[in-house]
Amino acid sequence: GAVVSQHPSRVICKSGTSVKIECRSLDFQATTMFWYRQFPKQSLMLMATSNEGSKATYEQGVEKDKFLINHASLTLSTLTVTSAHPEDSSFYICSASPIAGGQRDTQYFGPGTRLTVL
Amino acid sequence: GENVEQHPSTLSVQEGDSAVIKCTYSDSASNYFPWYKQELGKGPQLIIDIRSNVGEKKDQRIAVTLNKTAKHFSLHITETQPEDSAVYFCAASYAFGNENLTFGTGTRLTIIP
Numbered sequence: 001g002a003v004v005s006q007h008p009s010r011v012i013c014k015s016g017t018s019v020k021i022e023c024r025s026l027d028f029q030a031t032t033m034f035w036y037r038q039f040p041k042q043s044l045m046l047m048a049t050s051n052e053g054s055k056a057t058y059e060q061g062v063e064k065d066k067f068l069i070n071h072a073s074l075t076l077s078t079l080t081v082t083s084a085h086p087e088d089s090s091f092y093i094c095s096a097s098p099i100a101g102g103q104r105d106t107q108y109f110g111p112g113t114r115l116t117v118l
Numbered sequence: 119g120e121n122v123e124q125h126p127s128t129l130s131v132q133e134g135d136s137a138v139i140k141c142t143y144s145d146s147a148s149n150y151f152p153w154y155k156q157e158l159g160k161g162p163q164l165i166i167d168i169r170s171n172v173g174e175k176k177d178q179r180i181a182v183t184l185n186k187t188a189k190h191f192s193l194h195i196t197e198t199q200p201e202d203s204a205v206y207f208c209a210a211s212y213a214f215g216n217e218n219l220t221f222g223t224g225t226r227l228t229i230i231p
Contacts, residue, residue: 002164004161006161034218034219042223042224043207043221043222043223043224044162044207044221046218046219049218093161093162106150106152106164106167107152107164107219108164109154109161109162109163109164110161111160111161112159112160112161114159
């Protein structure tokens with residue numbers, strides 16, 4: 001149980017294009033999903049907290065117009081990197097917290113999406 | 119805000135021996151402490167967690183201990199195997215706040231066959 005999927009797993013795009021990453025909780029419902037960014041050999045950096053039916057909460061320094069988050073249902077959140085540039089190249093990981101059954105603070109992570117902007 | 123420190127940054131252990139990774143946290147209000155294992159190119163996998171109402175939790179070869187007074191918690195892996203090689207992250211959160219996890223900097227564990 002507690003499986004989170006991400007799609008795509010890997011994407012290469014040209015500078016200036018937009019890329020959408022999907023995060024799905026497959027066997028549970030999640031009121032809250034989180035988006036992280038991870039640089040090589042570094043820890044996870046929280047970008048934003050996504051709540052179903054409301055606006056995402058962005059961490060300091062993260063541009064909300066650059067990283068659009070939509071949490072349309074209790075099992076799906078999307079992150080769109082708009083007008084991507086090479087410096088946006090990174091490993092993007094989502095996580096989800098179950099509504100029921102477990103504690104609200106438990107986060108289950110997806111497999112990550114490797115974004116490369118040329 | 120919360121600050122989590124993790125040591126060591128790298129750890130090499132002979133197969134079959136035990137490995138211990140330690141973390142300290144700064145916010146005494148934190149009450150949830152998970153440990154994640156991350157293999158290369160993959161997302162973190164929750165391997166064990168502990169809440170502040172207990173001092174120790176064990177799951178087969180993995181155990182976590184928590185000292186609330188000293189504000190530190192540790193991951194113990196016994197009888198290590200090559201497949202235990204990975205990067206391990208500790209984290210802390212205040213469960214009745216915004217539930218955001220603050221991560222440690224990670225420990226790269228290498229099991230030597």
